[in-house]
Amino acid sequence: MKITAIPQLYRNLKRWREILKVLRRYGLADWLSQHRRLPFRNAFKDRGGVPLAKYSREQRVRMALTELGPTFIKLGQILAGRPDLVGAELGDELKKLRGDVHADSIETVRQTLRDELGESYQQHFQSIDPNPLATASIGQVHRATLNDGRKVVLKVQRHGIEHTIRQDIEVLGGLAQLAERVDTFAAWAPAEIVGQLAPMITRELDFGRERQNLDHFADMLSESKHAVTVPRPIKHLCARRVLVMDELDGQPLAQYVNLSSANAKIAASTGSQTGRETGISPDTASATTDSSKSDWAQTERAKTKKQLSETIANVYLTMLFDHGLFHADPHSGNLYVLKDGSLGILDFGMTGRIGETLRETIEEMLVAISGGDQNRLTRLIRRIGNPPPTLDDSALSIDVAEFVGTFGRQNLGEFDLTGALNELSEILHAHAIKLPNQSALLLKMLISLEGTLRELDASFDSLDVVKTFMRKTMVRRMSPQRRLRQARRIYLEAENFMETAPDELLSLVQQARRGEVRVNLEHQRLGPSVNRLVLGLMASAVFLGSSVMLAMKVPPLFFADTMVLGMQDLSVMGIAGITGSVTVMMWLLIAINRSGHLTRDNDN
Known part of the structure; x- marks a missing residue:
């Protein structure tokens, strides 16, 4: 981990604990679901008391994202449209994610309107329905009426959601960096995926983009031969966290x-x-009126x-x-x-x-x-x-x-x-x-x-x-x-x-004359191989040194006064060194064998 990431980690420490707690709970439930004979298989349960192990893996992923909050719900909704990343089965399950959350009070909504539109925002509205028409992870929608009688819809950003989302994105970035160190996850480039998805989430925090899109699509579809209506925004009442637009009557x-x-x-x-x-006979009524209607x-x-x-x-x-x-x-x-x-x-x-x-x-x-x-x-x-x-x-x-x-x-x-x-x-x-x-x-x-x-x-x-x-x-x-x-x-x-x-060719020739041309070579996944090579060399060196100690009878010695089973004057340090080096060599052989690259026959 980079030193520059330490302040970020400390700042989000509480959120890290919450996220890791949820991931650990659902991760253990996923592991337990694969071992049906364990007595504590049903230890983790949902709010309804149903063991998490009884759900499918895709359902557990959806439930975990729901429990983690608005940012992860929005992330899941985006991933639902990326079956190339998560597969069609998980994508279908993530489509069930809903951003319905507890709505902000009308006082909180009015405070947001006051912060974005100024203290005099009320002079533009005849009334605002205190009951939200819909709620989502980022905003909520209210019906309203302007002073001129125009029916409109207010879309207001939820209080504190921007801080929560940006904090969660920082945590997601940290989790992606950790996942990069695991070969199974590294193949999917999680840091790159988070880098692609994070702007899509943060972009929705700025309602000004949606206002521009409304105008653009309304103008574009006005030329269509089909009757299509896109609500027009009320520009002077729109801000970064507030969007006011016409209400569609339908x-x-x-x-x-x-x-x-x-x-x-x-x-x-x-x-x-x-x-x-x-008074028509039932058969006749059934054959005529009922059928025709x-x-x-x-x-x-x-x-x-x-x-x-x-x-x-x-x-x-x-x-x-x-x-x-x-x-x-x-x-x-x-x-x-x-x-x-x-x-x-x-x-x-x-x-x-x-x-x-x-x-x-x-x-x-x-x-x-x-x-x-x-x-x-x-x-x-x-x-x-x-x-x-x-x-x-x-x-x-x-x-x-x-x-x-x-x-x-x-x-x-x-x-x-x-x-x-x-x-x-x-x-x-x-x-x-x-x-x-x-x-x-x-x-x-x-x-x-x-x-x-x-x-x-x-x-x-x-x-x-x-x-x-x-x-x-x-x-x-x-x-x-x-x-x-x-x-x-x-x-x-x-x-x-x-x-x-x-010009580029001339610059290259001049750099070659001055000896400034450099070739950078970058290795891919050589770290584990190099580590094994260095560890093997160190074990061999320790083995040879320990053998010399045994031959030279370097004190302290085992059996210095008497002979036991034909052994006498054995160097304690030599015995310890040989034992340690042989243990390391055996461990390397087992690790190489597990990786499938011990002999020429399994190079693939």
């Missing part, structure tokens, strides 16, 4: 779908009741769901393929059905952006999957991800070939997009191929989008829409305008290279 998509199902059942039952009241309700419901599915799919694919900027969390709680039947989108705290090169690579991957080209898909996976140096290319090719064989030849109406994305995530996870943040956000968005469309249960094929966009993008890629932009970019890069290359 209901969440999940609630709307459930209500539609309930209305269909009510319509059917109402039709049956009407038949009885009019039920059929009409089901038809309207199916029609509405299909329209919503088409709108959602087209809007998100337009974001992706036309703008390269997308809303990264399209679950049914963030999608609203407004009273006029249009679509509303909420929560722009997490957005993703992909460049033209990445977008074209994704398009090529879709073409390779649909065309069954496993070799090209393997190359694209290596290009888009960050493969480890120890990647087994042949094993990756086999897995990709099986993937293409499963999903590349499915009929258009039968294609399982969620299954394909989860299977691809499992391949990345199995081969330790890490995706860049934006690629991982895109994967998360597609999986969440497909899940939302499945909730609608409409007779709608999302892959058909994807192929429609693919045809458009292929035409756009072949357009003269794109070719001109590409040629201009290549020309500018070549011009810059031709300008800088002579």
Whole structure:
């Protein structure tokens, strides 16, 4: 550990103890779950009295993150969208994490408003609902009414959450450094992962970013041919910890779908009741009124769901393929059905952006999957991800070939997009191929989008829409305008290279003349081997020195006056040295044998 990290460790000592206590508890429970005959296997229990050993490992991870608090809940929610890191099974379990926590009092909320907007903030509001509309790990939402009668929603950051999150991120950084020293964890580069995820968490602390995203997406989607509404922020009432925006007049998509199902059942039952009241025979009423009402309700419901599915799919694919900027969390709680039947989108705290090169690579991957080209898909996976140096290319090719064989030849109406994305995530996870943040956000968005469309249960094929966009993008890629932009970019890069290359080459020649050229060599994982070599040499030296002591009869001596079993005048220091050196040599042999590198036959 670096000396500069000592003040940080001391500052967060209390939090370190809390985190290690929880990790130790769940870690021991995980170990006990693997030994069913131990009498104290059920020693650790949850708050309901259920032994932790009876839960699955994925459930214990989720429970531990929940117990560790808001920062770890948010971390788990982010990792839920990174199946390339945690695997599809753990990712599905982490999706169950909820940030619902005890809400701050209305007095605390008013104090935050006073700190951010000034003492006179009340003159802008006619009323603020003291009961929160929703609570999460970072903020909570309240309904409010402005003085001009405008209905708005207040999003206020929770008191003290910024300090807690920054403290936990420091602790996470320390835990990642410790994990780097364990070979099993070091292969996943935990410090690098924490370095990628920490900015995603801290970025959500600044509501100013979300305000900018609201404006940007509202302008971008206003040009869409589909009716989409994004709430506009009230800019003069927004601050770093406060976000005020228009209230969407509608209901969440999940609630709307459930209500539609309930209305269909009510319509059917109402039709049956009407038949009885009019005196028509039960058989006739059942055959006419009941049937027609039920059929009409089901038809309207199916029609509405299909329209919503088409709108959602087209809007998100337009974001992706036309703008390269997308809303990264399209679950049914963030999608609203407004009273006029249009679509509303909420929560722009997490957005993703992909460049033209990445977008074209994704398009090529879709073409390779649909065309069954496993070799090209393997190359694209290596290009888009960050493969480890120890990647087994042949094993990756086999897995990709099986993937293409499963999903590349499915009929258009039968294609399982969620299954394909989860299977691809499992391949990345199995081969330790890490995706860049934006690629991982895109994967998360597609999986969440497909899940939302499945909730609608409409007779709608999302892959058909994807192929429609693919045809458009292929035409756009072949357009003269794109070719001109590409040629201009290549020309500018070549011009810059031709300008800088002579100076760089001349500088290198001058450094060589002055003898300043140096070659730095960095070893990888040679530390344990070097330590064993040094320890073996020291043991050999001690053995030789001890042998000389025995031969020279260096005092103090065993059996100086009498002979025992043919032994006399044995040097005590010599005996001790030989015993110690032989013990060290035996320990080295056992350690080398366990590592699997004792003979030539097990070099692999």
